[in-house]
Amino acid sequence: MQKILNVALENRSYPITIGENLLSQFEHFKLHSGQRVLIATNDTIAPLYLQHLIDMFEAHGIKTDFVIVPDGEQYKTMETWNQILTALLANNHTRNSILIALGGGVIGDVAGFAASAYQRGIKFIQVPTTLLSQVDSSVGGKTAINHPLGKNMIGAFYQPQAVVIDINCLKTLPPRELSAGLAEVIKYGIIMDSEFFNWLETHIDDLLNLDVDALSYCIYHCCKLKAQVVAADETEQDMRAILNLGHTYGHAIEAELGYGNWLHGEAVSVGMLMAAQTAKLLGKLTDKDIQRIKNLLIKAKLPVKRPEQMTIESYIPHMLRDKKVLSGQIRLVLPTKIGAVEVIDVVDKQLILEAISSI
Template identity: 50%
Template sequence: MSTLTVELGERSYPITISEDSLSQAHLIRDFLKTRQVFVVTNPTVYGLWADKLSAALTGIDVQFIQVPDGEEYKTLQTMESVIGELLQRHAARDATLLALGGGVIGDLTGFVAASFQRGIPFIQVPTTLLSQVDSSVGGKTAVNHALGKNMIGAFYQPKAVIIDTETLKTLPAREFAAGMAEVIKYGIIYDAEFFSWLENNLDAIKALNSDTLQKMIYRCCQIKAEIVAQDEREKGLRALLNLGHTFGHAIEAEQGYGNWLHGEAVSAGTIIASVVAQKKGWLSASEVSRITALHAAFDLPISAPKSMGYAQFMQHMQHDKKVEAGQIRFIIPQGIGQAVVTSDIDDALLRDVLN
């Protein structure tokens, strides 16, 4: 078992990583204010892990709230339905919400927790690679709007993040690959040695070797914890975590939420950002090749949909939440291991790359 802490003063919380966390009741019990827990999940995850979680929490009033599976259900309507269930079941202000699922479940549950009775405690129990290495850590909670991804939300930190790597063994290959896009991101923006480690451990990662997965997830969470501790509300450094997301969110919106997985869109967005960096002289051709090859090794998309060009991208990126003073902010690599947030991208260059 590995443990690290997101250092945010009195709102600090632990991240625990092991291959059997769901069986270790104390990891959850220690963070409950009362014995009333509402678990938000979807039918797929419920069928796989609800019994194991319930067995670990014997003696606690555990109630499950199921919502439909998929990014297209990460909406205000779904949020309202969850709040309705809480009201109907007489959830107290000191009840705890537990997010059991992937990024959609985590983001949705966190926003419900931030909003219900002006804020109740919640715990993240992420079951996908993407949520384990990224969305469960840092307190970003949100739902989507038809005009933009994650446009309605709040910063609201969990009481704990509990990661069980066993859940990855039931994850569809496509979902695992989508999570790898976020893993690779950390190497590009922050840690060149970690990027090389990923290149050198491809076989063990693909084989879901438990020790390798725990090391990989730990390093991702460690990097994110360091960044969040310095910049909780994304005023500067934390924006680097959005590598590939400005282009990626445009792909998701244009293609319809759920048709491209988030990590797939981030992968294509990261390659686009890398090509922009190469044209600006910030990345060498060999570095772009390494970035492309690592994504391709997990069968991730390395280009945008053929139906999308400059006009379609700009239509969506102008609504991106990273727009400031009317300017789109891009996260662009400046070499493997570092990146920059910039609005200084020549329109002609952008048009050339996107077309």
């Protein structure tokens, strides 16, 4: 059974299709005979799905090229971005070509950024294959690469023309990656939907066991929530910042330890607890709510302790390079209860350090 959502952005609106076996259903890709496609994927995903897509596209009269890049957050770099651009150039792709991002969040972000830059912008399609990318990064048009000094600091807001989410891809996902995706799922419950958080407390094991009905509902619901936020604030001038709960702390962990050593969702898990503890110190969140968040993260098999090899003070330089920083002041998304958050413009550094040290 398929579900279709629309991201409402006027002339940049696009469908998100969620279901099983979608990689075998040509109609969801919004392509037609005579078009040219470049598939960007990684060396983990390519052996699983690449040839299948090439065969399907070429059977429908679409000339298909591909580029395979290394897998992992540590390869979300200028070099990988350039590799995709080189493939477009070497194969003589034009402004009418379409770039397809086949993979997780790294491929989606880097390929999307390449699409935004190639000949000043070509169409692209997101085909996310991890839970994290299916519920979060493939939707909303945030594209970027990392820099050694900061995560996602170089990029563009650039919307895809379609998102095709095949739930069956999760069958080949390692358990650690599945849990990492659940961090972003749990985030939605904390920031804006207490009933969804309640549902997760009951159904987290179903998600870990890849129950199709639970996954279908979960992915659809997360995409619906994100689509609502993106439609209201596409370029993160205001409320879209709430989607960054835990990310200011989490990005510091990723950058300090080296991209890929902690998965993004693992860092966000600990980051959300740090944000919750910060909110508690400000008198904005109860111990009971913090414990519920922690318990759910534990059930999702996510870390709830900060990395021992990082000093408390090492977080601050990274947090000061966060995209939400204004006039040199750290701004944080903090939960005030399950289902609600605030963006706090000025948070005292000593209080932040106290919150970090408690996790």
